Amino acid sequence: MILENVRVGELDVNCYILADHVGAKAIIIDPGADEEKIRAVLAKHQLNPGLVINTHGHYDHIGCDDKFGVKIYAHRQEVAILKSAGLNFSSFLSGISFSVKSDVQAVDDKETINFEGLELEVIHVPGHSPGAVALLLKKPKKNILFSGDSLFCQSIGRTDFAGASHELLVKSIKERLFVLPEDTVVYPGHGPATTIGEEKSSNPFLN
Secondary structure (H helix, E strand, C coil): CEEEEEEECCCCEEEEEEECCCCCEEEEECCCCCHHHHHHHHHHCCCEEEEEECCCCCHHHHCCHHHCCCCEEEEHHHHHHHCCCCCCCHHHHHCCCCCCCCCEEEECCCCEEEECCEEEEEEECCCCCCCCEEEEEEECCCCEEEEECCEECCEECCCCCCCCCHHHHHHHHHHHHCCCCCCCEEEECECCCEEHHHHHHHCCCCC
16 A cells, blocks of 8 residues: 655645555545645656545645546535635635635545545544544555544644634544544644544643
8 A cells, every 4th residue: 555645835734645556546635735746756656646535625735626637525514615715715824716626526424435445434523624524544454544634643623713613623533533443543634643542642632
């Protein structure tokens, strides 16, 4: 399996490139900016873009969605956010108005995305954004979670945006993510990787 993190944009978003093997089609998670950097990693492993998954619809995570010519996946409650410059905060975060023009496939909680030997379970984790999700890898490996901007290493996502809620985010993390095995590796939307066990025991926002 191929898993690479590309830090993109002024806010250092973690864009993840995931593929079953060299030469396959890849899942691109949160391509927020820097198309060239993302394409360089694809080329390194002889990968072709297969689909994009957005953990949520804020501009710093969706800025390159239209660059790869593939279908976009996002939670049902985020589709309107991807399509609206006002809701995705593109003007606030970048000074430009941006909306995703590509087709967006709506997904729901507990839905499974199967693609090219990869299997990801969608976990709805509202709080940072109404339709924010985490993505739990089920195949070809287990105990890997892409948490978006819900859970970070020793922190949690911002909740001072419109449509956000600190109480809901904390509840979502504890009820939806902290039930996972403690050795689950967490790859967040910003910052370093961590584990469920580490965050359960020492995250100051959750203890």
